[in-house]
Amino acid sequence: MAEEPQTHPIHPPEEATPPLPPPTAEEIIPPPPQLPESISEPPLASLSLDLHQEPLPPPPTAAEESPLTIAEKDSPLPPPPPESPPSTTATATATASQPLAAALSVSQETEESTETEMKSKPPPQSLGSFKEESNRASDLSPSELKSLHEFKALVQESLSAAQFGSEEVSIWGIPLLKDDRSDVVLLKFLRARDFKVKESLSMLKSTLKWRKDFGVDELLKEDLGDDLEKVVFMHGFDKEGHPVCYNVYGEFQNKELYAKTFGDEEKRQRFLRWRIQFLERSIRKLDFNPGGINTIFQVSDLRNSPGPGKRELRIATKQALVILQDNYPEFVTKQVFINVPWWYLAFYTMMGPFLTQRTKSKFVFTGPSKTPETLFKYITPEQVPTQYGGLSVDFCECNPEFTVEDPATEITIKPATKQIVEILVNEKCTLCWELRVVGWEVSYSAEYVPNDERGYTVIVHKTRKMLPTDEPVVLGSFNVTELGKILLTVDNPTTKKKRLVYRFKVL
Template sequence: MDQKTPLQTHPEASPKPNKKSFVTTFMEATTLRTPSFKEDTYFVSQLKSSEKKALQELKDKLMGSEASDGSMWGVPLLGNDEKADVILLKFLRARDFRVPDAFAMLLKCLAWRKEFGADGVVEEDLGFKELEGVVAYMHGFDKQGHPVCYNAYGVFKDRDMYERIFGDDEKLKKFLRWRVQVLERGINALHFKPGGINSIIQVTDLKDMPKRELRVASNQILSLFQDNYPEMVARKVFINVPWYFSALYSIFSPFLTQRTKSKFVISKEGNVAETLYKFIRPEDVPVQYGGLSRLSDLQNGPPKPASEFTVKGGEKVNIQIEGIEADATITWDIVVGGWDLEYSAEFVPNAEGSYIIQVDKPRKVMPSEEAIHNSFTPREAGKMVFSVDNSASRRRKVAAYRYIVRKSASI
C-alpha cells in the first residue's frame, strides 16, 4: 500500500524567546572558530600538482624503507591501486601534505598496528558484553552512507562501574583495546575507493559523563585515534552538551588538529533529534535519541524508510492514513524528538453512523520515552488518524513516522 501525504493543520505558532543561553553562545562561537569540514573524494585526478607530487614522494619513501611490504586493513600500501592511494592520502592530509611528517606518522602507525595486533582485534572476545550497545557501538548509516559510531560514557557515573572498567592500568588497556575493536568494525565497512565511503560518523553523547574521572581514558582514546586513524572521521557530533562543555573542550582541544575541530557539530541538551536528523535518517537513528531504530532491527536487513515532519510550537498535527480495508492490519511507528507533548491515535470508519475507535488514548508523552510502536486490525474499512499536539509549547520539534498495511489472508 502506498503512503498518503499526511494532512496537517498549521495554527500560528507562538513566538520563541530570544534570550540565548551560555551553551548557545558557546556553540555559536565554536562554529565561528571551526568552519565546516568538506570531505575529500580521493580522486587522484582532482589533486593539485603539488599534492600529486607529495603522493608519489610518499610512495618513493615507503618503497625505500623496511615497511615497503606494509599493509593496512588488508590493503598493500604499495599495491599501485586506488585503495592504497586512499590510505596514503589520509596520512598526507592529516599532515597537510608535508611528506616527511606523513611518512613518520605512517611508520609509527604500522609499528603500532603490528604491536597492538590491530588486524586481528575484531575477532577477539574481550568480555565487555555489558558495554556493547551502550558505551560504544556501530549503528546504521548516515544519509550519505557513512557508518555511524555512537559513544556514551554516562554509565560510568556509577562508581562501581567505573572501578570495574578503569580501576587500574591493565583494565584501562583492555578497555582501550575494546574501543579499538569497535572502531575497526566500522572501518571494515568502508570502501577505500575514490568517490566511495571512506570514513565514519562519530556521535558522542555527553549526558551524565563524569568528565574528571574519564579524563585519562578520554585523552588516551583521542591520542590513539588521531595518531593511528587519520581522516577516518567525516564528522563528529556532540549531543546532550552540558553547560560545562567549554571546560571539556579546553581539555580535548590541545590534542586536536584544526582540521579535526572543523568536523565538530555541537548540540545542546534537548536538541538531539533535530541535530541528528540533519545527517541521519530517522529510521537509522537509535530510539533513545529520538529515532525509530532499535538494535534488534539491524538483524532484519535495511530498515523501512520513514517520513519526517515538523511540529511547530503551538501546533497540532494530524497524520491521516486512508484506504485501510476491513480486517487489514496496520502497524506503525511514530516518534517526536524530545516528545513532551500529547499523542493519540484513532480509527475513523468510512461508513456513516459507525463509531470512531480510540486506538491510543490521548496522553502526554514524556521526553524520556522512545518511539511508539503499535498495530490495529479494524473490522470495517476506514482511516487511521495520528494526532501530535504541541499547542502547549513554543518549541519546534522534529518527528517521524512509518507504517505498513497487511491485508488479511484470503480464506
C-alpha cells in the same frame, strides 16, 4: 503502554440516511495542487501538508465526555461554536499502498514560513565546518595528484629497502601499492599532513612501527570481553551512508564498571586495547575502493558523563586521543557531541592543544534540548536509536513490523497547534504505524474514518495525554475492511515546538 487498538465491525445505520442536497459553490473542495512537471509524482502514494485556521471547539458536554469508541458519522451536526481565538491545525495526508512511497507538497506560504524559521534558529555550537573530500585520484587537484605520485614513489623506495620491516606491508587489511585501495589509504596520511609528502611518509612509518609494537594484528584475535558493549557501539548509518558509532560516557556512572575499567594502569591499558580492537574491527568493514565509504560518523553522548575531576578517566582519554590522532588519520567524517554539560567546553579547551585544526573542524556540540534536532540533520529518524529521539530499535519479537529499512517522516508541530496525519487506505489490508513526539507533553489519538458516509468512525486509540515518562514510541494497527483513512492526531498545547516522527506500512 499504549492502548491496544480497538477494532469494531462497521455497520450502516438502521434507518436510511436522506440524500444530501447538492453542494454549493462555497462547499466544493478545490482539487489538490498539481506537482510541477519537473517532479514526477510517486505512483502509489502522496503526502501533502496544508495549514489552515479553524476556531477552537466549544467545551465538551457531558455526553461528549463519555468514553465512546464508535461515533456515528451521520449524527446531527453540533451548533456552531462561540467565537474564540483561532488555533492552527496542520494536516498531513498520505496514501497507504504496497509498496509505500511518499512525496511532500507544501504551499508556498508554508515554505516561506519554514525558511524564515530555519534562518532564525541558531545552529548547534560548532568550532568549524568540514566537508569530506573525494577519495578518487581523478578528483584531486593537479598539486594534490602530484603529491600522491611523489608519496607513492617514496613508499615504493621504502618497501624496496625494507624500511617498513619487509617488502610487503599491509595496513587495515590493505596491502600497500598493490591496487587502487592503497591510494585511498595513502590519501588519508597526505590529508592529515596537508599534502606535505615527507611529513606524510614520516607519519606512515611511525604508524606502522606503532602497530607492530602495539601488536594490532594479534589484538584482533584476542577476547577482551563484552563489559563495554553499551559504552561504544555501532548503530545504523547517516544520510550519506557512513556507519555511526555511539560513545555513551554516562555508562561510567556505574562505580563498579568505572573501577573495573580505570582502577589502575593495567586496567586502563586493557581498556585502551579494547577500544583499539573495536576500532580496528570497525575499520575492516569499511570500503577502501575509490569512491567507497571509508570514514565513520561519531556520536559522543555526554549525558551523566563523569566530570573532569575523574583523574583516571582523564588520563585514559588523553592516551586514546594521542593514539587515535597519530595512527588513525581521516577516519572520522563528523564528530557530534550531544547532551553536552556546561563543564565540557572548559575540558575541551584543555584538550584542544592535542588536536589538529582539521580534527576540530569536524566537531559539533549541542545541548540536551537540541540533541534529536541535531542528530536528524545528519541521520534519518529511522536510523537513530530511541534513546536519542529516533525510532530505531534492535529487531525483536516485540516489534517485528518495522526495521531501519522503513522510512520515517518528520514534522515540526508549532506551539498551540494540532497536527493531523491522514493515511488514505485504498485497499483492504492491515495497516500498522508507529509515532513519537520527543519529550511528549502532547495529546495523541487515532481513529479510522470510512469513505462511505453511512459508515461509522472507529476510535482506534482514545485521546491520551502523553507525558515525558511514557513509553518513547506508540505502536498501532488496524484491520481495514472497507476503504477510508486513518487519522493520527497530535495536539501540542505547550508554548514550545515539538518534533513528530511517524511511519506506517501495510502488512
